[in-house]
Amino acid sequence: MIRQKSSPFLRLKMQSELKHPAALQQDPERDLTSVNEAVVRLVTGVRTESGTAASVEVDEDPTANLFPPPLPQPRICMWKYLDIHSMHRLEKTTNTEEMREVLAELLGLGSPDQSLRDAITLDLFSHALLFCRQQGFSLEQTSTACALLQDLHKACVATPLGNVEECYRYFTSVLFCHGVRRPPFSINLFREEQLLALADYVVNTYFRHFKLYKYVFTPQVRLDLSLTYMGLQPPTLQPEDETEKEGDELEEPVVAPQEEEPETVVQPEQEPSQVSILRAYIKTQMSKELGQLQQLMEEQLKASEERLSSKLTVLERPLQLPPGKGKNKTK
Secondary structure, eight states: OHHHHTHHHHHHHHHHHHHSTTTSOSOHHHHHHHHHHHHHHHHHHHHHHHHHHHHHHHHHOTTTTSSOOOOOOOOOOTTSSSOHHHHHHHHTOOSHHHHHHHHHHHHTOOOTTTOHHHHHHHHHHHHHHHHHHHHTOOHHHHHHHHHHHHHHHHHHTTOSSOOHHHHHHHHHHHHHTTEEEETTTEEEOSOHHHHHHHHHHHHHHTGGGHHHHHHHHSOOOOOOOOOOOTTOOOOOOOOHHHHHHHHHHHHHHHHSOSSSOOOOOOOOOOOOOHHHHHHHHHHHHHHHHHHHHHHHHHHHHHHHHHHHHHHHHHHHSOOOOOTTTSSOOOO
């Protein structure tokens, strides 16, 4: 029944195959999947293009990086950066130098002698591997610990601004994703004492030197502050050539001979500039505040003098004995 109903569609297909014989040799299901894949690729391409355009706009906008970027959602990170084959290679190493060489190759780090950042990163993860071996972690636990540390390091160096509290909350949330059985959100990979040991290690090694890592791996930020007053136009900056010409013009009358008498030129009165108005306003406000402060100081001094004089008058009065106590009783 299905073949009989699909006969007109077969005719159309045969006609289209005569025009494009090589393009339509697949099944209808494969054609639909190819169309879906093309649509998905188109949508993802539009998303990536819009994402790149937005990132370019953010990079060009100097005020876009005034706040730390949001941290990613905590997820399970087992085998995220070091898979099972990488962990087996690290497990076969016999000494620390060999382990550092294999680790640098797996993480894509350069020579420690050439790059200071690569050397610091290699030290960070090599010491973490040694800690995992001392604690007797399994391959899954060691891979997870390294991935957790690397995600924490990425969150730290994502911005030069201070985000130690946000990074610590992110670290604890990712740590709990591997200590509680709650699939698919978390798994019980570590025991309670292992979680405490790993948390103490990261706090004592990474968070204790958090600012040092941020200083090395993030660019330096400088604050360029400019003030604008309401109702006043910003001053226009003149180029250096014009300022040099004006300076030369001002110096020329000084070099002129003294025999010629300077002509008295009556210049029209210039209107007060905005800078002079602002300076006069600041002076009046300062004088008003100083007057109020002086008056307040005089009142306080006067009050302290009155208190002191009242105490002195009390001390200068003669000591009067109560009546009847100073008289001797005569028998």
